Amino acid sequence: MSKLKSPNSFSSLVEARYRDGQSTSRSLPNHLPAALETILTHKSFRSFLPKSLPAGTLEALLAAAQSGSTSSMLQTWDVIAIQDPAHKSAAAKLAGDQDFIREAPLFLVFCANLNRAANISRAHHQPALALANMDMFLMACIDAAIAAEALGLGICYVGAVRNHAQQMCELLNLPANTFALFGMAVGVEDTASYAEVKPRLPMGEVCHREVWSEENQEGNVKAFDAALGSFYFQQLKLGRKSWSEFVAANLASGEQDGRQNVKDVLYKQSFKLE
Ligand SMILES: Cc1cc2nc3c(=O)[nH]c(=O)nc-3n(C[C@H](O)[C@H](O)[C@H](O)COP(=O)(O)O)c2cc1C
Structure with a gap:
């Protein structure tokens, strides 16, 4: 396996994705392929330079x-x-x-x-x-x-x-x-356009062990509302709904554009x- 292509540690990339302060309690492998770093640092771009793409x-x-x-x-x-x-x-x-x-x-x-x-x-x-x-x-x-x-x-x-x-x-x-x-x-x-990756729901919310469980859903959603709120605050995207309010509003109408x-x-x- 190749090493990370940047000085970022695996743990810091995961912490940036979840913003849950758990970086010291996670046990992660020391090395991982560069492809995984590409995935962990994904963000959508909605602003492109007026440059054509390299041939091929x-x-x-x-x-x-x-x-x-x-x-x-x-x-x-x-x-x-x-x-x-x-x-x-x-x-x-x-x-x-x-x-x-x-x-x-x-x-x-x-x-x-x-x-x-x-x-x-x-x-x-x-x-x-x-x-x-x-x-x-x-x-x-x-x-x-x-x-x-x-x-x-x-x-x-x-x-x-x-x-x-x-x-x-x-x-x-x-x-x-x-x-x-x-x-x-x-x-x-x-x-x-912007530098940080957007956080995601806690791992424990989307990964069910052996069978489905929604036991901690309320707390997980609350924690994620806070994590995404802090991301938007840092990006100076102020006055946004919380994630859970956004989800409920998004699904409220049967009309979907x-x-x-x-x-x-x-x-x-x-x-x-x-
Ligand atoms: C199948 C799919 C369709 C999407 N459609 C749009 C779209 O039409 N417009 C847009 O601005 N973003 C669109 N997105 C991007 C999501 O909004 C974005 O992935 C999400 O907000 C998470 O942000 P991130 O990709 O920067 O982590 C789409 C994403 C997926 C996976």
């Missing part, structure tokens, strides 16, 4: 993305790489009109793709009855993954590609059995979800 970036990202596990070796996802400024701007408009998508030199839209399997089944005179199963769609969603940050680039995922799902299908010319799941803006990060229509669009795209 897209190919490197694709090779990394395709190296991930894939359910039953079916390879049921594809990606649309958008670089043309006018096309990117049209996609950004549908995806919550988020300017960082326009700023990023590359916008990747990850799609579930059961159409290749449908075409192959047809060519082999097989009925492809499994395509109607909800699990096939889940499989395609789960398989769509990437490792862009390992190249030292700034990225931000974009779930808002589902805000106007039907129009997004039309803009990207998506055939039946395909659907845009999420986007990823990729660019040279503007490190001036248009995403409540996702099921209808999936049906239109011939996903049966049985």
Whole structure:
């Protein structure tokens, strides 16, 4: 195993992620691969320098993305790489009109793709009855993954590609059995935007030992409200709701910026979800 690539210790990276003052009571390995440091120091970037990407970036990202596990070796996802400024701007408009998508030199839209399997089944005179199963769609969603940050680039995922799902299908010319799941803006990060990593729920809240337990949930959520509050305070993002207030407000309405229509669009795209 290689050593950490920066002077940060494993324990200080974990403490920065949880902000729970437990760094001395955690027993962590001394050495860990550089890839783990990349993951532990992840943050979303929503501000990109007006620089193009080094040659070969897209190919490197694709090779990394395709190296991930894939359910039953079916390879049921594809990606649309958008670089043309006018096309990117049209996609950004549908995806919550988020300017960082326009700023990023590359916008990747990850799609579930059961159409290749449908075409192959047809060519082999097989009925492809499994395509109607909800699990096939889940499989395609789960398989769509990437490792862009390992190249030292700034990225931000974009779930808002589902805000106007039907129009997004039309803009990207998506055939039946395909659907845009999420986007990823990729660019040279503007490190001036912010420096700290955003904290996460305590490990003990998301990791259940042997069986499910919600015993400490109230205390864990309270502790996380405080940790995220201190992060926002340091970032001078004042007057924000606590995390738990944000979660409750976020789910309060059935309207989700248009995403409540996702099921209808999936049906239109011939996903049966049985
Ligand atoms: C699938 C997915 C979709 C997301 N969609 C958006 C988005 O549309 N706009 C945005 O600004 N951030 C989006 N994010 C980024 C999250 O807001 C961000 O990961 C979260 O606030 C944690 O911050 P961090 O990534 O800096 O640690 C998305 C993240 C994921 C995983």
